[in-house]
Amino acid sequence: QQPVQSPQAVILREGEDAVINCSSSKALYSVHWYRQKHGEAPVFLMILLKGGEQKGHDKISASFNEKKQQSSLYLTASQLSYSGTYFCGTEGWGSNYKLTFGKGTLLTVNP
Amino acid sequence: NAGVTQTPKFQVLKTGQSMTLQCAQDMNHNSMYWYRQDPGMGLRLIYYSASEGTTDKGEVPNGYNVSRLNKREFSLRLESAAPSQTSVYFCASSEDRGREQYFGPGTRLTVT
Numbered sequence: 507q508q509p510v511q512s513p514q515a516v517i518l519r520e521g522e523d524a525v526i527n528c529s530s531s532k533a534l535y536s537v538h539w540y541r542q543k544h545g546e547a548p549v550f551l552m553i554l555l556k557g558g559e560q561k562g563h564d565k566i567s568a569s570f571n572e573k574k575q576q577s578s579l580y581l582t583a584s585q586l587s588y589s590g591t592y593f594c595g596t597e598g599w600g601s602n603y604k605l606t607f608g609k610g611t612l613l614t615v616n617p
Numbered sequence: 618n619a620g621v622t623q624t625p626k627f628q629v630l631k632t633g634q635s636m637t638l639q640c641a642q643d644m645n646h647n648s649m650y651w652y653r654q655d656p657g658m659g660l661r662l663i664y665y666s667a668s669e670g671t672t673d674k675g676e677v678p679n680g681y682n683v684s685r686l687n688k689r690e691f692s693l694r695l696e697s698a699a700p701s702q703t704s705v706y707f708c709a710s711s712e713d714r715g716r717e718q719y720f721g722p723g724t725r726l727t728v729t
Contacts, residue, residue: 508659535715536715538717538718540718546722547707547720547721547722547723548660548707548720549720550717550718550719553716553717593659593660595660597715602667602673602714603648603667603714603715604662604665604673604675604676605662605718606662606676607659607660607661608659609657609658609659610659
């Protein structure tokens with residue numbers, strides 16, 4: 507089952523914050539986050555493993571609530587370079603490490 | 618390091634034609650993947666190879682075959698192309714299963 511991402515699209519001004527959510531109907535072992543700019547390949551951001559770990563780099567962080575099968579990606583003080591489509595990929599228990607990706611969230615950061 | 622390379626970048630096929638998409642990685646990764654990306658659908662796994670010598674079906678394997686030629690190379694074959702296979706195809710690799718994946722630049726395939 508494909509995870510559900512929300513919102514589908516968000517428009518920000520530079521410096522504003524955003525939260526992107528990823529929900530699954532199945533028990534998850536891990537959640538991966540990727541960003542894809544138009545016409546380019548997806549680029550890895552971070553992996554969250556079960557246990558509610560919060561990881562981050564720069565001003566992008568994420569959390570994983572394994573009880574709710576949800577992950578959230580937090581973008582703080584957004585920069586123009588944050589624009590792109592964000593995908594979560596979920597790995598379910600027993601899925602043999604296969605990722606199922608959501609449909610993506612289009613983030614646009616304007617000056 | 619080139620990372621993950623894919624050939625060709627663009628391809629137009631007629632219905633019924635066959636072709637092979639090539640993928641190679643120079644990071645000594647064990648696992649390799651083929652995805653397709655359609656507008657509004659996200660990335661869908663076609664096949665993957667957890668390690669050299671093994672392959673497994675993903676979410677949308679029908680109409681495709683794969684070969685893990687060696688540790689570096691993982692090819693995707695369309696035996697009889699159909700318009701429904703018009704898509705952007707991405708190859709990816711990871712050090713091992715469950716680790717972060719590195720994607721190639723993609724192949725844009727159109728089947729008429």
